Amino acid sequence: MKHLLNTLFLTRDDLQLVKDGQSLLVKQGNEVLLRKPVHMLGGVISLGRSYITPQAMAFCAENDVALSLLSPNGRFLAQVRGPVSGNVLLRRAQFRLADDDKAANNIAQAVVAAKLVNCRGLLRRAARDQTLEADAEALALAADRLAQVLRRLEGAQSLEETRGLEGEGAAAYFGVFGRLISAQGDGFAFNGRNRRPPRDAVNALLSFAYTLLAHDISGACQAVGLDPQVGFLHRDRPGRPSLALDLMEEMRPMMVDRLVLNLINLRQVRAKGFAIEPAGGVRMDDDTRKGLLVAYQERKQKEIHHPVLDEKIPLGLLPHVQAMLLARHIRGDLPGYPAHFHKF
Amino acid sequence: MWDEADLVPLSALQHWIYCPRQCGLIYLERVWAENRFTAEGRLLHEKAHEAGYETRGQVRIARGLSLRSEAHGLVGVADVVEFHRADGHWLAFPVEYKRGRSKDHAADRAQLCAQALCLEEMLGQHIAAGALFYGQSRRRQDVDFDAALRGQTIATIAQVRAMLRLGRTPPPPNDKRCPQCSLRQACLPAICGTGLGSAAWLARKISRALEEP
Numbered sequence: 222m223k224h225l226l227n228t229l230f231l232t233r234d235d236l237q238l239v240k241d242g243q244s245l246l247v248k249q250g251n252e253v254l255l256r257k258p259v260h261m262l263g264g265v266i267s268l269g270r271s272y273i274t275p276q277a278m279a280f281c282a283e284n285d286v287a288l289s290l291l292s293p294n295g296r297f298l299a300q301v302r303g304p305v306s307g308n309v310l311l312r313r314a315q316f317r318l319a320d321d322d323k324a325a326n327n328i329a330q331a332v333v334a335a336k337l338v339n340c341r342g343l344l345r346r347a348a349r350d351q352t353l354e355a356d357a358e359a360l361a362l363a364a365d366r367l368a369q370v371l372r373r374l375e376g377a378q379s380l381e382e383t384r385g386l387e388g389e390g391a392a393a394y395f396g397v398f399g400r401l402i403s404a405q406g407d408g409f410a411f412n413g414r415n416r417r418p419p420r421d422a423v424n425a426l427l428s429f430a431y432t433l434l435a436h437d438i439s440g441a442c443q444a445v446g447l448d449p450q451v452g453f454l455h456r457d458r459p460g461r462p463s464l465a466l467d468l469m470e471e472m473r474p475m476m477v478d479r480l481v482l483n484l485i486n487l488r489q490v491r492a493k494g495f496a497i498e499p500a501g502g503v504r505m506d507d508d509t510r511k512g513l514l515v516a517y518q519e520r521k522q523k524e525i526h527h528p529v530l531d532e533k534i535p536l537g538l539l540p541h542v543q544a545m546l547l548a549r550h551i552r553g554d555l556p557g558y559p560a561h562f563h564k565f
Numbered sequence: 566m567w568d569e570a571d572l573v574p575l576s577a578l579q580h581w582i583y584c585p586r587q588c589g590l591i592y593l594e595r596v597w598a599e600n601r602f603t604a605e606g607r608l609l610h611e612k613a614h615e616a617g618y619e620t621r622g623q624v625r626i627a628r629g630l631s632l633r634s635e636a637h638g639l640v641g642v643a644d645v646v647e648f649h650r651a652d653g654h655w656l657a658f659p660v661e662y663k664r665g666r667s668k669d670h671a672a673d674r675a676q677l678c679a680q681a682l683c684l685e686e687m688l689g690q691h692i693a694a695g696a697l698f699y700g701q702s703r704r705r706q707d708v709d710f711d712a713a714l715r716g717q718t719i720a721t722i723a724q725v726r727a728m729l730r731l732g733r734t735p736p737p738p739n740d741k742r743c744p745q746c747s748l749r750q751a752c753l754p755a756i757c758g759t760g761l762g763s764a765a766w767l768a769r770k771i772s773r774a775l776e777e778p
Contacts, residue, residue: 308595310732338774368775557762562770
């Protein structure tokens, strides 16, 4: 299995990434800021306009290090990667299943079920700690709605139905998500999910962190030989990492939502770290973004018990484990995809 | 004569005898063994640098020799082939280097025997014996290519070819071999072939989550 490898983030515009022997160097002018042996890296994410030499790109590709270029807001722009590796039999089987509505629906159902259970787990956990009775009540109500959606999900016969229930669940969840924020008055009001561009600070944090998670899951899919663009729940659309987005559904609550809530509630981010653009979009400043990146990396170190492997793993390995389990299902070793049901 | 895709790698034979699933994971799934392949590739590369010949008295030594058998549809590389001077001929004597120590199963012997089959065809001579050199015990163990070993080797080649053609990875044994296997994390021997992920499993997961107080 892959170890939880570090991801190197280039967060500024005036950096250069160059190859030196078996290491990557981050330079600013003639000064070397960081030297990292390539075998210690799992990915490089450049946020902005750093200068990356062709040698460094080739070196990353050779060493199976995913090199991704993101906009400063975390929008995925491009990725440099080596030759398509892995197993053509696996990818063929993945495409066949994706074309088979019933088989695709089984996977989508598992993913959505885990997402709903995990969202519900997060809400119920938070409801227990709620001091405001009105909030606790609303959270319990939303948890009940998620439970109803879950029961209906079991009978969902088509992908359409499963997608509809996923949407219903998400609406119920984000309908009360704002009540989990204790610092609402400090500029962190949340009135539902919105994106492209995010129109408040909470959505800006969520969107950016989801991009990071999608990048990690996409890398994990590729590492086990799956095509990250061919999904089951999400329809194929050129440029969209549909499979990564599928797997992301079940991991959002514990890998991102909890993280964003902690950052706000523990006051590790401040409202003044966000700027409203003339068109109404909200953007983080560099320090806030850096804080989120650090917190995300730390979150991935947190150990969880993986019920299927019956082993302790760092949360950051979850994308790899789930991608591997999905691959085992696709290759016929498992009768279905065992999605991850999280213990909050 | 053989489609390239039907050529069986010499190295696959020992994996198959040790564990058919391990063989499937390495030669079909490939992605699982990527790290291992990288390492193997590097070692091979280093070996290629020293590929060559030397003569020590009555023995000539060839390293990194490429082998192929049309009769058996085999292809691969031999670590070391010694050529022993006998009656005015140079008689090939394959020697396979193994890191570990002598094992009770026939995997290493079959791999060596398959090398001999290739050499017999390529050189037009009968090869009666070779040797396995085990790094850990630093012992050299002679291997006779008798009818039984030849038969087992040929049967194994057919089994590996059938698996490669079918494209189906055999199920995991989940026995005492598994804990030491380097591919365990990709193989997941304990959970493959179970009901994990099935509709009943999912229903159980959901109802358990809903029952929680």
